[in-house]
């Protein structure tokens with residue numbers, strides 16, 4: 526029997542099995558992660574090796590360094606995840622991996638490892654979209670959350686408002702016309718000389734600042750639910766540079782607070798408009814920027830006011846991790862989706878076709 530024939534047979538059995546445990550691998554950017562997840566909802570282990578220290582010296586992720594670090598760490602993370610979960614390669618039911626979007630060399634490390642493990646252990650292989658993983662972090666945080674719901678996805682590479690109509694079913698309502706929210710935070714942080722990764726550091730600094738210190742424009746967008754951050758970012762950079770040239774002393778905390786407030790206001794305005802128009806009274810946040818403290822407070826405030834139930838991943842699940850990939854994989858498996866061993870990395874894989 527070929528690997529694929531066997532995988533199809535196993536799939537039919539797994540769809541009827543009461544407890545399904547999936548080993549998941551994530552390596553799309555600068556975190557090497559492995560986890561074991563039960564039935565898409567319960568974390569048995571969640572191991573993350575962050576490469577931040579390796580990239581901090583260069584002020585951003587260096588793709589070649591990331592690929593090499595993934596190769597060095599991936600086996601260790603898989604061993605740790607299995608051990609912590611009390612599982613073995615033989616006892617788990619399937620192997621999941623992020624196959625896009627992301628850095629091609631980084632993705633290839635995870636994809637190749639997952640394929641080798643799936644072949645050696647004779648287990649089904651489940652390909653997962655990284656952003657779908659971020660959305661599923663909410664299923665790990667709130668066991669009662671079920672589609673349909675609206676979702677604001679904000680990460681280093683994505684800013685989307687989606688309607689999640691069912692598990693793995695998405696309708697795109699709006700997206701950024703230029704930079705992603707995380708990218709905008711990182712670029713503004715760099716102007717303030719904050720070390721990589723700038724987003725969380727700018728967030729922290731902003732807590733002590735005055736949002737009215739710097740007036741920023743309210744960018745125009747074509748779509749009702751679209752975002753645009755590049756105008757905000759340019760206005761911010763110009764204001765800081767002009768002030769520095771004139772020798773004016775601007776307070777960094779005030780600058781951070783003004784910028785964070787402008788970004789969060791745009792995210793919150795557009796998202797609440799989408800929630801109102803679609804009449805879906807459940808909203809979830811997803812992606813690295815969902816850890817932003819003002820975004821969490823602001824969305825909670827607006828949702829409380831309008832009677833919308835808000836779901837947010839717990840802070841440890843906002844950034845890249847493999848637990849979210851294991852959750853997404855379970856729902857894909859239940860739909861009968863597995864991959865053959867010719868699975869390849871897809872750096873620009875779209876979420877909505």
Ligand code: KG4
Nearest residue numbers: 680681682707724728813814816817844845
């Ligand atoms: O989802 P993620 O971990 O990786 C991608 O899939 O891109 O998102 C990383 C992004 C980075 O731009 C990082 O600066 C940003 O999320 N980020 C934050 C915060 N924590 C992470 N941005 C603003 N405030 C935060 N607290």
Ligand code: ZN
Nearest residue numbers: 680813844845
């Ligand atoms: Zn991510």
